[in-house]
Amino acid sequence: MQIVEYVGLDTSRVSAQYEKVRAALERDDFRQAQVKKLSNLTHGHFYRAKLDYANRLLFTLIRHGDHVCALMLEVIEHHAYEKSRFLRGVAIDEDRIPDVDALTSDGATPVRYLHPECREIHLLGNILSFDDTQDAIYREPVPLIISGSAGSGKTALALEKLKQVDGNVLYVTQSAYLAQNARDLYYSHGFGHPRQDATFLSYREFVESVRVPPGREVGWREFASWFTRQLPFRGLDAHQSFEEIRGVIGADANGALRREQYLELGVSQSIFPADERNRLYDLFERYQAWLVEANLYDLNLVAHVWRALASACYDFVVVDEVQDLTDAQLALILATLKNPDQFMLCGDANQIVHPNFFSWSKVKTPFWRDETLALRQQLKILQTSFRNAHEVTRIANTLLKIKQRRFGSVDRESNFLVMPVGDEAGSVSLIAGSDSGTKVLNDRTRQSTRFAVLVMRDEDKAQARTHFQTPLIFSIHEAKGLGYENIILYRFISGYPAQFDAIAQGVTANDLMDDNLENRRARDKTDRSLEVYKFYVNALYVALTRATTHVYLIESDLGHPLLQLLGLQQRVEGIDAKTQTSTREDWLKEARRLELQGKHEQAEAIRELVCQQPAVPWRVFDEAWLRDTMDRVFRQPASGSRSRQQLLEYACSYDEPILVRWLATRVRFDAARHLEQQRATLGRKHLSAYFSACSREVLQHCDRYGVDHRTPMNQTPLMAAAAAGNVALVESLLERGANPEATDHLGRNALHWALLEAFRDARFARGPFAALYERIAPPSIDLMSGERLVRIDRHLSEYLLVQTLWALFKSRFAVPGGRARGGFEAASILDAWRDLPDHILAPERKHREYLSGLLSRNEITRDYSYNRHLFTRLAQGWYQFNPALAVRCRDASGESWVPLYEALNVRLIAESADPRYLSHINALMEKAHLAPLSPPIVASGGREVPKALPSPVRPLASHAGFSVGDIVSFTDKALHTRTGTIVRLNQKTAAITCADSEWHWRVSYLLLRRSTA
Structure with a gap:
């Protein structure tokens, strides 16, 4: 078996053992290598070989055609499988994994290209083997400029180059979706660079990072x-x-x-x-x-204006799809470089559909003026396409020949044709735009997510919709970043005959015989034709290259000169597109993918035309319901028990101890007298289906009401599955396109629900939480601080801290006695983090010194160069979110900046907060320049809120100064510090319930300490 190696594989500590195992695998001696297959994984097929007593070698299989290779991934030291980059925190019991006597190609990951000699493999979401040209560019020093067609590997090369750089680095491109996708590829397979802080931004987000423009x-x-x-x-x-x-x-x-x-x-x-x-x-x-x-x-x-505000803050910059940017925009990006030659530009001048006058010569001009940069400046060309089938590439190449012959070369660097890689033949078909032709094609494709219709401009969509019932209809400006197996081009040429007549003018079939483009300028220097018609020819090129396999051109003028030059003739043997029907799940996934790309029109059309979903038949306990029910229960004491019972169920589900206490004391609702017991039963009443290993009922609801429908507790199914710790169900929901960033009425998403369970239950934290975190943690949080975008990426230390404070925010206003000051201190955060897995939160970050430093260096008054101004200090050691922060919120209508305390819904939190904290909340609202609180519903009822919290029901005598309900800490026999709540007072001991134990602890009063939380 051939052995290939991940470029990041480090065998330096076990080099001799590795060579022995590698040799055994090469001769298919799996018994000597002691190979075992890891069978309890859902995200891939992995094997391990034994290096020595303590260390293991992780590998997988890849396949190119009929050729199977073993890809060496990682050395796992000291049996620490949970620390593996590739296993996502899954626990592995070596005694339970089976030995392997022979490896088969079953489960081997297919790769499109495999270098015949080079053993190095790169991982960017997919498994990549660079060809000779790519590998040479990969090893070139910067500055570097890369010109390459769609699917040539420009982005992959740029990201792999980025991995080599230390310091503060930036990847920026026009599209927010492409930037996010690049970020996900970069950090795929658990990649991390300890000496690097990488930021991935769209150009607009980059501008916002300098200063957020108004409007x-x-x-x-x-x-x-x-x-x-x-x-x-x-x-x-x-x-x-x-x-x-x-x-x-x-x-x-x-x-x-x-x-x-x-x-x-x-x-x-x-x-x-x-x-x-x-x-x-x-x-x-x-x-x-x-x-x-x-x-x-x-x-x-x-x-132009922001140029004066830009500071030199990046050690290295990658600009992808540079052809979509203007000179002014590129100049602003490069102005943020500390060293002006530490950049890499990637693009394709043949894909310009945005309004600019891009050319590689214009890009290079600023660098040639600097003699030092001129000597080092390089432009490399990638001519290989790993995306498109052979026939699609041939037609696209012919269009480039026509463009070059008609207008001359745009510049030397864009003067090349593309060479396809792979065995896919593909097809390009010309179909008459008659009703019968379009009807047949529509009938066979309208229910498939593998077909999309492209038109030239937005105003052309209406006519396309009269013939095609698919919701996947895009204009060419929306097409960048798309890729479908089959593309239908509707009246691209017939809709703009004069423009394409001019493009084909003077070009003959003989002019297109040569497959080598000669670098030549237009003869007439006064000819503005290229500038006038560039959009149309580039739009057709982009449209063709969106298809990986098949293209169908629907045209009314089948004899148009351009079609003749392209060598396209009407199909007379009939349309070969087979009828395809995608599942409802496929459509939901496609809708979610398009939403992430910002293509809300098509995503909404999918839900309206394909996945027609009625409203849920049950009442959702959202903010409107909560306010209405609290008003009826507390202002109308004669209200029925049903409203009280529903309010109790809500309080147990959302952990509202003050609301439970009010139910017990104000309206004498006896069922509310035992919060701890009720939380374990009523709190999980609406989650029962989500705990089940059989998820049929949940998935049926998703099919009927949508994957992000609301449960009775106003959770999405993904939130409920995360709270239940059901990893398999979470994966199924994500496969169907569930939105991990959807929030409840308190601004909490699926990750926050999982965090709350992990903070309460040590078994949850050490069990399913690691797998949940990898799947549902959003890649970043966008905050606006000091009028600029601050992106908190998941790899940053601040990320988990911000998510923790967000999840626990409501609880800060229910701590008995007002001790929390409406804020956080290090001890309460560390207590919450105590049982989190080490690969999510490293052990050295679970210490007070580290956490205190992290809080203080991001304090708004701190003078620190990398201060993100996230927190304000309420008192010595007590912190809260900076009231001036705003958070970017996304919905079906687009994006907007929302004040942080509005996103957290502080006004609703105040309705069930300990009355002692209302002054703290109003102070935060004032600092955030928000209107003060209205009188709470309970306070405006017939009875006054007592100055002190009422005693617990069935009060017991106080012992040693402790009372039932007190939060205390103690040290157990294993010298572990535990925190819990007193539920019963005995003569010499207290019975204490802890979140990570099913039983009660009986602890002497002499060993108890009052918690500072």
Whole structure:
């Protein structure tokens, strides 16, 4: 068996043992290598070989065609499987895993390409083997510029280069989805770099990290709506006007062009002829005024102003899909470099569909002016495509030949054709745009998630919808980042015949015979054709390359010259697309994927057209229900017992001790007199289906009401499954597209529910929590602090701290006696963290010194260069969230910044808080510049809230100063510190219940200490 090795494999401590095991595996001697298969994993097939008494070698199998290899992944030292990067914290019992006498290809991961000689393998979500060109670029020093087609591996190379760098590094690209996807790939398989702080941002998020612009970003739809009202400018093309403003007038790195500068531009530097430019500049001036009036911003114009605010804070920067950015935007990014030559740019000039005048020569110009950078500047070309089938690539290459022959070379670096890798032949079919042709194709594809329809512009979607019933209809501006097995191009050429006539003008079939593109400029230097028609030819190229296997062009003019040049003829043998039907689960997953890409229109269409979902038939205990029920129960004492019982169930589920106590003392509801017992029963009443190993009932509800429907307790199924610790169900829900960032009415998501269980139950923390955390923890938290974006990524120390404080926030206002001051201190946080797995929270981070330092260095008054200003200090050692923070919230309508205390719903928390804390809450609201609290529902009832909390029901005599309900700590026989609640007082001992024990502890009063929490 051939052996290949992960590039991050470190065998230095066991080199001799490793060589012996490797040799045994190469000769298929699995008995000598003592190979065993790890069978209790759900995320892959893994094997281990024995290196020596204490150490193990983890590996997996990969397959290229019929060739199977063993991929060596990791040395596991001292049997510590739980610390493995690849096993996700799953506990492994070596005595229970079976020996393997022979390895088969069953379960081997297929790879698209495997280098015939090189043994190095890279891991970025998928298993990657670099070809010779990629490997050479991987080893090149920076600065580095890479030009490559779609699917050429540009992003993979950039991320692997990023892994080699120490310090504060940045990856930025136009699309938020691509940035998030790059981040997920980067940290896949548990990768971490202890000497690196990596940030992954879209360009807009990058701008926000300098300063959040006021208002909302202007887009094409806003511009088009405004443009139709500009009567003096009728006759100008709206699309070309938008491109000229964004890509020419506002795009210069030195600032927006003055009128005289704009008028002096050369012929090829503008879409518009010289005699129309004064009119365009008048439109630009009116555009600037409109942005202010409409509270909108243009990212180009913002880039000019923000340049003065940018600080040199990054040691290395990767700019991906650089062709989507203007000179002004690129200049702002590079202004944040500490060392100006520590960058890497990646892109493809043939994929420009955003309004700019990108060319590689313009990108290189600033660097050639610097002699030192000019000597080191390199541009590498990737010509291989690992994405598209052969026929799709052939047609796309032919289009590039037409473009080059008609307009000349855009620049030397974009003057190449693409070579496909793989055995997939694929197809490109031309179909008449008749009703019968489109009907057949629609009938066979409308129920499949593997087909998408692309049109040129947004306004073309309406006509496409009259023929195609799939919700997956996109304009070309929405297509970047998409990839489908089958793409239908609807009237791309027939819808814009004049433009494509001009593109094909003067080009003959003989001109396209040569497969090598000659670097040649257009003969007529006054010809503006490339600038005018670039969008159309690039849009067709991007549309073609969105398909991995099959393309179907629906055209009414089958004899169009461009179609003839592409060598496409109408299919006469019928449409070969087979009828495909995707499951409801597939559609839900697709809707979730599109939501993450920001394509809310298509995601919503899926739910309306395909997954029609009624509302849940049960009453949801949300904020409106809670306020209404509290009003009826506490203001109308004669209300029925049903409302009281429901309120008790809610209080037990959401851990509301003050609300339970009020039910017991104010309305004399006897069932509320035993909180601890009720929490274990009523608190889990609505979770019973989620504890079950058989999840059929839950999944049936998801199919009927949606994967993110609300349970009676206003949880999503994912929240409920996380709280129940049901890892298998969590995985099933995520597979169906469940949203891990959905929140309840207190702003808590699935991770927060899992954290609360882990803080209460040591077995939960040491058991399912590790697997849950890997699956449901959001990749980052976006906060606005000091008018700038602060992204708390999951690999940062602050991440778990912020999530912990978020989960426990409500509890800070229910601590008896007002001792918590409405805040947190290190002891209570450390107590919550006590049983968390070490690979989630390293042991050295569970000490007071480390935690105190983490809190203090992020305090708003602290002078520290990397201070994120997350916390305010209430008193010595007591902290709370910075009231000035805002958090980015996302829903079906888009994104918005919400004050942190509104996201946490402090006003609702105050309704069931200990009355002693109301002044603390109002103080926080005042600091957050939010309106003060209204009188609580209970306080505005017929009875006054007592000055002190009422004594527990059935009060018992106080002993040694302790009472039932006190929170105390003690040291057990194993010298472990435990914290619990006194539930019974005896003559010499107290009975104490602890979250991590099923039984009561009987402890002498002499050994008890009052908890400071």
